[in-house]
Amino acid sequence: MKRLCTILLALMLAVLLAVPAWATDEDPLPRVVDQLGWLEAYDVTELNGYILQRSAEEGTDIAILLLEALPDGMEYPSDYADFLYESGSYGYGDSRRCVMLTVDWEGGLLAVTSYEGDGALLTDAQTQAVSDLILDYINSDAPLAGAFTDFVDQVYDYAAGRRTAPEDEPVALPDWYPADVASFVDFHTAASTPRVVDDADLFTDGQEAAMAVKIAAMREAYNMDFVVYTSPSAYGMEHNMLAADFYQFNGYGVGDDFSGGVLLICMDPLDRGWFTATCGRYMDLYTSQANERLNARLQPWLVRGAEGESDAYGQGVLQYLDDTATVMSGKKVYNYTVPAVLAVIAFLLVGGITLGVERHKMKTVRQAADAEEYLVPGSFHLRRHRDFYLHRTVTRHRRESSTKSGGGGGGFSSSGGRSFGGGGGKF
């Protein structure tokens, strides 16, 4: 019954509101739908009126939909919000600016969606902030009527730029970042400049010295540069951009094409990971296969380091530098872990299966299970065969995006406009 009511409501909204709400002087649409009884009737009326008044002032529509369940076929509250928005039910002005709060009580889900033309009115951080506002109210004993008024106020503040979401506040850039990227001119830093920049303080002095020796040997043998950079923060940047910018803006690289690479280990508590950015000739040598192998060998060390094992970061990077030298020499870097695991599995499987087959041959006495060879050829007559369709089920799984590790040889441009390749992962 509840589901039926929800479906009817959805249909009613979709049909009645085929004409955009803002196109009419008299707006029949409720901006607050409370199937959950969270608000008193008086509060619903008040809140509805408040939204209509503010939407005219701010040029942005808001809808608050508190639903017992979503209509059949819809998995997420955002699906329902998209459906209503696309059907023309909500939106203000030519660009149909709108923010919708949708709660699916049965599914235990809440979604804040914002629209402006083909894009989103609010940033991710702003959306997160207003969602957290409602969740905080729900998880506390405070009256919910106040929550939705605050929600409306915050949405309009964000939309008008009167308020900044915490995560939207500008992040301080690292010291080495040029003040004016547009006017930055490439340069070659001195060979004596340190090639191990351990800002996150992951390595011992001895490890740093050993790394410097290896890097100097690589530079001499292969005429390519390499830098190890550890950072305590991502500075609000993607790892690949942070690594590439560090490499470019500090003048690393050999030759006109600035051949070489940088290994970034980012220890940002919210964005921990690593990335190898490659430039010039090293881009060609650092194939996606090489990236995969180096990452597979480095990641376990980083994980052990993150778990508190002393020296693990340094040992992992020292091994990584050996692998890097191999890649720079044009040789293959082998990952022995996967073949070893395969070998153990194959050992047990092949040994077990062949032993089973041999044991089977030692006992050839078995009860007969069928009489297939005594079936008279041509005697089978199929008198009737009918196939009835019954029903069908559809299961959907959101496709996984690579998050844990990976990367590859994909190219990108640094903030300074130089081409880089490489890959990385998270730990």
Next chain:
Amino acid sequence: MNSAKQYKCPACGAPIGFDAATGDVTCQNCGNAFDVSTLETLAHDTQSFQWGDHLHQEDAATMEGTRTYQCVSCGAQIEVDATTAATRCPYCDNNVVLTDQVSGGLRPNAVIPFRIAQKDLPAVVNKFYRGKHLLPKTFLSQRKLKEVQGIYVPFWLFDCRMDGNMVMQGTRIRHYREGDYDCTETSYYLLEREGEMSFSRVPVDASVKMPDDLMDSLEPFDYADLVDFNDAYLSGYLADRFDSSPDAELPRADRRMLNSAVDVLRSTAIGYSSVTIRANGMHISDADVRYVLLPVYLLNYEYQGKIYRLAVNGQTGKVVGQLPISKGRSLAWFLGSGAIGGLAAFLLGMLLQ
């Protein structure tokens, strides 16, 4: 006193027996060979087994205990199982056919004569040992052959029609992408099939003392060699009459035919990702049976205090049985084959990088 028959050479009077190698009855004394049908003209029996008529002939008393016969050759009293149809006199070692066990309603409808001669058994069995890698190294040298018996084992050959219907559930699975989602669509179908098929000469051994699985494992027999029963074929071999009725053994044949019928009907459900049987209404009808004797050698070996039994299909030479397993060789085989597999996997893993 029950009746016994002994075939003697018309030329020299010495005892004679069926020779599997030539298919004739031969005299070991003077070397003359005689056609089986010629010898049987002496005592031709036209009556044979009919299903339904046998019940009054095989009351429990006739199939239990022992029977006593008088050896035609030496006159000694021979005591045998109630189901024995042919044996050797323990005193003069002559072949004796107990004719009352294979006459009248107990007379088999047909017999497949031995094609494998006893002298060829070592070669046949040694061939069976080939490729048995877990056989203990000392088995071939230390085993002791305790007993070899060439025996005609009673079998029922059932002819049946299998008729009925089956209800199955079939699924068809389709994978596709929809935006950011991988979708799997499973369509369900109810499948009805109704049909009939016939089975011919499904063998089931009719001897209680013969292990069912051992006899099943000896299949198949080539029915092209089936000939009308003639007790001259039994001369020189052991033979048993049936001691389990067709009605008692029919369920075994029924179970086998039912499994095959289900497979046949299920094979008509084409185009489905999976098929599950929901209901099965197959049943047999028009059942008929023939009583036949089929040739089997039984060999008992003793090895390290344990008896191992092999059975040989006396027509095709197929050998079945259970052999001892060496623990050492099992471990070596596991480690050796596992190491090869592991090494191959490791090299493949390295090669694919």
